[in-house]
Amino acid sequence: MNNNDAKKHSLQAAFEQVAQQQQTLISAIFPSADSEVIDEFDPRGMAIYRNNLLATAQQALAISFPTVLTLIGEGLFNYASRELLISSPPKHGDWALWGDDFPSLLTNLAQLSDYPFVADIAQVDRLRQQSMRAKNSVIEQASLQLLATHDIDEIYIELTTSQFGLNSNYPVIEFWLSHQQRVVSDTAEELNQKFIQQSLDKLVQGDFSQKVLIYRPYYNAEIRELSASEYAWLTLIKQGVSIGKALDIMTNNNELEHDFDFAQWIGIALEQNLINHLKV
Amino acid sequence: MSLQRPNEKLKSDVLIGVGLRHQHFTEALTTPSNIDFVEVHSENFFAQGGATQSVLAQASEKYAISLHSTAMGLGSAQGVPSQYLQKLKQLASTCNPILMSDHACFSWSQLNGQQVHAGDLLPLAYSEQTLMVLAHNIDRVQQSLGRSLLVENLSAYIQYSHACMPETEFLVRLAELTGCKLLVDLNNIIVTANNINAAQPLDYAQQWLAEIPTTMVGEIHLAGFTEVKEGELIIDDHSQAVSSQGWQLYRSALERFGKIPTLVEWDNNLPSWHTLVAEADKARMIAEQVFGDNHSSKVTTAMTGLESEFIHE
Structure with a gap:
């Protein structure tokens, strides 16, 4: 050796x-x-x-x-x-x-x-933390020009990495909101009770389910409910389907209410920092 | 490693800093303070984005930054994972720290066949084998970062029966082997002295310092601990102001090692930002007394009540 x-x-x-x-x-x-x-x-x-x-x-x-x-x-x-x-x-x-x-x-x-809903609340907390640690992103404004120069069948959307979707059998948004008042006061208690009542009202609905979006407009992660059509839309976009093709698929899906308006969604998406850039 | 930063952020010959913790972010960024650098815990800024990144960017506009890691586990036989090192390297590239440090401890290991991180600074056995492991890991980290590290002495709550050299010999040999410098935590020495029932903790600590070559120290940490009842072990909880023994030892350390960057740590039971900065002012005042230069003094807090603590030691 x-x-x-x-x-x-x-x-x-x-x-x-x-x-x-x-x-x-x-x-x-x-x-x-x-x-x-x-x-x-x-x-x-x-x-x-x-x-x-x-x-x-x-x-x-x-x-x-x-x-x-x-x-x-x-x-x-x-x-x-x-x-x-x-x-x-x-x-x-x-x-x-x-x-x-x-x-x-x-x-x-x-x-x-x-x-059983506590585990889904934990998911909301976890995804919010992930969202708040995700890479910062600001829309590449110039890429929006593609909507004027190309057919939507050729345009794809790159979503920001700070957003997450969640599907729950419980009204997790209302449960979650009812536990965010850190200051004990009559007003806070009233607000909590309002959210709890909303949760209970929703729970009595048969086959209840709620689709949730966690997103980060700036540094704080927000939470809101997604309609079935917006949930389907975001799923298709995340899968890498072009704008035009995704809209076609949604139009042909009889299980969805045809209430999705792309032009309106773009406005909301920009406001809520959902889009990183468009690409062809 | 260079401590020179070509700007006015560094305010004195002996650089004096404080640990920057979450609760002080706003005040640290908005209040004029007589401090040269802030130390942040690296892992708290590992996120890819978010508010903490913004805070760090703003802090580095105002202060020089020291990156103090608490999870690298340099003495782990499991090694330091490349993924961890990559994050640290990325962080260093964004905030250009004047100092980078971690502890002479281990954190990574195996538990039931799986990699585990202890989430703590676990003590090393001061043996030839541990020295080889620690030196090997530090060499790898320094190569990866392209700079030397400062390695801090630990407060340990257990002693290994198979340790075969004193802590100081272990650290000195480590520095010789790797070219790293030592971050001497004076509070940790005092805590250890008390926990091993040294007859005179301050004498033990002075002797500890005397065993370290004068050129080997790159930073000093000051902190305080919660007093305990007789028979209980002291926990290095960084929850109090620096003790009078700590200040006495600091004077000795400066006299021995020279103008060494000094940091006041306070992690639990956090005081106001003003109180923390006042602790840094005390350190600056001692440095001025030791080195006889007061041209750097920008101390603005009322010192009258503090003077007796320093002068009549």
Whole structure:
């Protein structure tokens, strides 16, 4: 073995040995489903690391899922945070990216079996966070000229990456709105009650479903309801179908109400920062 | 690494900065402050867009920026993921930081066969093997960033039985191996001294500093911690003003290491922006006393009440 090989071998051995030590410590810090922990260290020190992990996890999820926290309360929220640490430990080095699996964890939480809409509220919170971290974009105004120079069958729309769609069986917009009043006051309470009443009115409708758009006009992510036709339109555009072709498909779809007006939509889309640019 | 920025943002010989946290964004950007740089936690600005990017752009118009990472996990045998490094590199290219730093710790590992990030600064065993791992990772990061890093000493709450060298020897050898400089966190030394029951924590800390070569330090961190009952471990929670021991140690550090950029960290139980800046003013005043230059002083806060704290040590 020459000098270089020996060095490489020694480095590899060092990595393996240290990896083993570090895995042992990590296993002792992370909460475990079977509560089996290996404890070689000062228990006071280990308690600090364990508490710190739980506290940071709860804090991170509270930032990403503020509405869920308000909805289910701190006790259950903290319990769910610990469960998420067990089932989906963080892997990015950026707590803001942790929590993709939180909505599905909430779906399966026995304590929430009577409140199935909470998981969809979690999706709204998650998508709003994603939207607010997405790349900034401003419409390329010049590309709008294509509408004057080309046939719409040849024109495609590149949507902004800060928008997300969601389909729910619950009136998530009204539920979500009813938990956004951070200041307790009679007016806020009145507003909350109004949204809750709207939610309940919608829930009694048979086969209820709601299509939701999360979008970001500037820095704050907004939320609004999509009609079935606009939802279908955005789906086609995201799939890379040209404007003309998408309009044809929608006209021929008998399941859609023919209430989609492209000229009107362009105005709204510009106002709400839905379009990045047009292209041929 | 150059600390020279050709503009008027740097206000004194000893650069004095504060940690910029979310709650202070508006005031930091709109209030005149006598500080030279602000330190931000890199990972808080990893998003591709949004308001934080705008804040960072505005902050870098007003202050020099120090990028302090808390999640690189430089001592991880798992390595530092390329994706993380890419984000850090991208961030550095947008804000042109005067300093870049992280800790002598590990964060990445495996849990049940999957990559995991500990979400914390976990302590390293001061052994030959760990030194090789840490040096190898730092070398890779420095190559990737095209600049040297500052590596910070940690507050550790556990001790490894198989550690075979003191923390200072470990850090000095690391700096020699990699060309990195040290970010000496004075509060961390005091916290560790207390947690290992050093008879005289301040003496322990002074000795710690004496074991570091004078040319090896690139930045100093100042912070405070919550007092605990006897028998409990102190947590490095950055929740208080700098302790009187911290200020005494800062004077010693400047006397030993020279005009080193200094940062006041305050992360929990945040005070007003004004109070935080006043802590930075205290640091500037000590620097002026140590180096005998007051031409850089732009301290505007009432100092009368503070003087006794510095002079009668």
